[in-house]
Amino acid sequence: FARYMDGGVNSYTSPVLFLNTKGEPMRFYIRPGPTKIQLQPLITRSGGVLCRTQESSAILLADPGETSIAMERARQFYISTQYIHDCVVQNQQLDIENYRFSNLQPALTRATARKHRGQGRMCYSLEDDAAIINFIAKCRHEVKGNRVWQQMERQGITTHSWQSMKDRFLKHLQYKISDKSPVRKPKKIPIEESSSSEHNISQTSPEPHMLKKTPNKKDLVEVMKALLKASGDVSLALTYLLGGYDRNVHRPIWTRQDDEKLLSCDSSALPQLQEKYGAQGISKRQAFLKAM
Missing domain, CATH: 3.40.50.10190 (BRCT domain)
Structure with missing residues (x-):
């Protein structure tokens, strides 16, 4: 020493x-x-x-x-x-x-x-803190360097040295400026707007829109029956629900007995099924039953 x-x-x-x-x-x-x-x-x-x-x-x-x-x-x-x-x-x-x-x-x-x-060391006032925050808010990406703080000292932002202002900000003020950032504030969505959005979504959704047109408000059981008759074809099932089944217009509806023949893989029953439902109808029915 x-x-x-x-x-x-x-x-x-x-x-x-x-x-x-x-x-x-x-x-x-x-x-x-x-x-x-x-x-x-x-x-x-x-x-x-x-x-x-x-x-x-x-x-x-x-x-x-x-x-x-x-x-x-x-x-x-x-x-x-x-x-x-x-x-x-x-x-x-x-x-x-x-x-x-x-x-x-x-x-x-x-x-x-x-x-x-008999006075103590020169403290920072609220005005000093506000001046530092307002200046740094425009260039916060430079707070870790020295250039911006030296510039603040030259401009007389406060009466403190640039080293002191930098130390003050990093230890006490940087969290305050972060809280003031608009990015951190959650965006409030009015309830009316949210309700309106839900209403618009419900109107643009195809299934609720179609169900509103369904007479007598068909329940889930009726919908499942229609899908079963249509081999999972949604548009055809909707036709059954809205207008009913017309034997003269629509293709034959699969019966339980025909489903059992199709699932049995009996080759002798296949020509009969093809004649009744067609090759495409059999293919769709097989895919539908397999997915169930």
């Missing part, structure tokens, strides 16, 4: 203090000067990296009393150097959001202001 001296207090800091959640060193950048020389050993001995040049992924550090007009015009977010000192003193990685300069003003950091005003 590295030893850190601050105000006469001896403490030991972890060599992995400035590692991110992936186990990679946190990268910092500060403009050359006395402060950089002072922070160099604190960062490197605690596992971090102090970049020689400004990198796009590096955390930008600035001394509260040394912010310049050029830094303000850069429209980039800077973290107070007090963050490094406090992390080392407390030997833990603190919330970097509390040390971000508001509008790049060389004022007290949030952490310092908290000590003076």
Whole structure:
């Protein structure tokens, strides 16, 4: 462990203090000067990296009393150097959001202001949550990346950093936006429409439509008798039900005795049956009796 001296207090800091959640060193950048020389050993001995040049992924550090007009015009977010000192003193990685300069003003950091005003860390308001949800709802497929969150930070969707907004959404808000999705809401079908649909189906169904035309509302027994006479021919059975059997018009009806002859496979009876019912009639009757 590295030893850190601050105000006469001896403490030991972890060599992995400035590692991110992936186990990679946190990268910092500060403009050359006395402060950089002072922070160099604190960062490197605690596992971090102090970049020689400004990198796009590096955390930008600035001394509260040394912010310049050029830094303000850069429209980039800077973290107070007090963050490094406090992390080392407390030997833990603190919330970097509390040390971000508001509008790049060389004022007290949030952490310092908290000590003076007795206020806690900057919390998310209902307006902040609503702003995040409304923005992400348009591009929710990008929530796992960083680009959309960095864009939100540039546009000032909230006063929090993009890392903080992303963490807030993934831990607390993503379920709310899912509940608001219209896909998850079941579609309510009015009862009247459902009844109408059933009515339409009943009218387009051929069997109920035919049965309504059947005189005297033939029961199931009569229907089965008609099918038996017609060897399973539905249209012919319907003719029997509606108009009755006409010996002069319709082909002969199979009798029980003829069915027994057909099932007996008696070759001597076959010519007689063919003469009475025809070869096609025998074929249909055999298929019908086999299916029963």
